[in-house]
Amino acid sequence: MQQYFIDSKAETDQIIDLDKEVLHHLIKVLRKDSSYTFRIADRDGKIFHAHLIDEKRCRIDAFLDENNELDCEITCILSLIKSDKFELCIQKMTELGVSRIVPFNARRSVLKIRDGKKLQRLRKIALEAAEQCHRNRIPEITKPCDLKDLKQYMSTSNYICYESETKISDIGKSDSITYIIGPEGGFDEDEYGKIVSMGFESVSLGKRILRAETAALYMTSLIVWKCQ
Numbered sequence: 001m002q003q004y005f006i007d008s009k010a011e012t013d014q015i016i017d018l019d020k021e022v023l024h025h026l027i028k029v030l031r032k033d034s035s036y037t038f039r040i041a042d043r044d045g046k047i048f049h050a051h052l053i054d055e056k057r058c059r060i061d062a063f064l065d066e067n068n069e070l071d072c073e074i075t076c077i078l079s080l081i082k083s084d085k086f087e088l089c090i091q092k093m094t095e096l097g098v099s100r101i102v103p104f105n106a107r108r109s110v111l112k113i114r115d116g117k118k119l120q121r122l123r124k125i126a127l128e129a130a131e132q133c134h135r136n137r138i139p140e141i142t143k144p145c146d147l148k149d150l151k152q153y154m155s156t157s158n159y160i161c162y163e164s165e166t167k168i169s170d171i172g173k174s175d176s177i178t179y180i181i182g183p184e185g186g187f188d189e190d191e192y193g194k195i196v197s198m199g200f201e202s203v204s205l206g207k208r209i210l211r212a213e214t215a216a217l218y219m220t221s222l223i224v225w226k227c228q
């Protein structure tokens with residue numbers, strides 16, 4: 001069943017105007033009418049059934065007491081890597097339940113995000129993935145950040161995934177976790193040292209050198225598994 005997010009509060013029996021993109025998708029793309037029930041997720045993360053009443057509006061029907069979010073707040077600081085791989089990570093991390101993704105301008109990052117259009121595209125990917133997997137909330141995709149800005153995104157537990165690390169650390173359950181993944185060329189020594197000195201624990205994901213996107217999805221899965 002199709003789900004759409006609205007940026008206002010919803011209540012049962014309320015009549016609300018739908019965005020033009022939502023109306024276009026429902027009426028023109030899916031060719032649905034008032035007989036079709038879809039899901040509305042409101043700005044507080046509450047989910048309802050709803051149905052169209054005309055070409056612009058819908059009625060909010062039953063409240064669905066569903067919480068598809070994890071108990072743990074997960075933040076991934078993901079170094080900017082090749083566009084298609086970065087976008088794949090946004091989509092898959094959204095499905096896995098990540099709360100926030102921070103694009104990181106690592107020293108060896110080749111890709112740079114120069115304009116709002118790219119960020120808008122990344123946020124659209126997160127929105128569509130959140131709709132598809134029926135999340136209560138859309139993950140936040142922050143503006144790209146530099147090394148000096150990392151501290152603001154730290155959590156109760158913080159990890160840096162480092163391929164030269166030998167310690168397979170036991171990633172414990174926590175109410176909030178932040179982890180950082182390096183770019184295709186890895187972290188440079190000085191950058192790695194500075195991140196560790198901020199309080200990120202260095203962890204290994206095993207003896208094989210994983211591609212950044214593999215490491216990102218592996219680490220996310222490890223943490224999500226702990227949070228279930």
Ligand code: SAH
Pocket residue numbers: 160161162163164180181182183184185186187203204205206207208209210211212215216
């Ligand atoms: N320097 C590597 C490439 C970096 S891989 C090379 O020699 O090819 C990109 C990122 O994935 C790394 O910066 C690290 O964050 C993560 N990563 C890859 N393999 C890892 C491993 N075995 N353990 C921990 N992190 C890993």
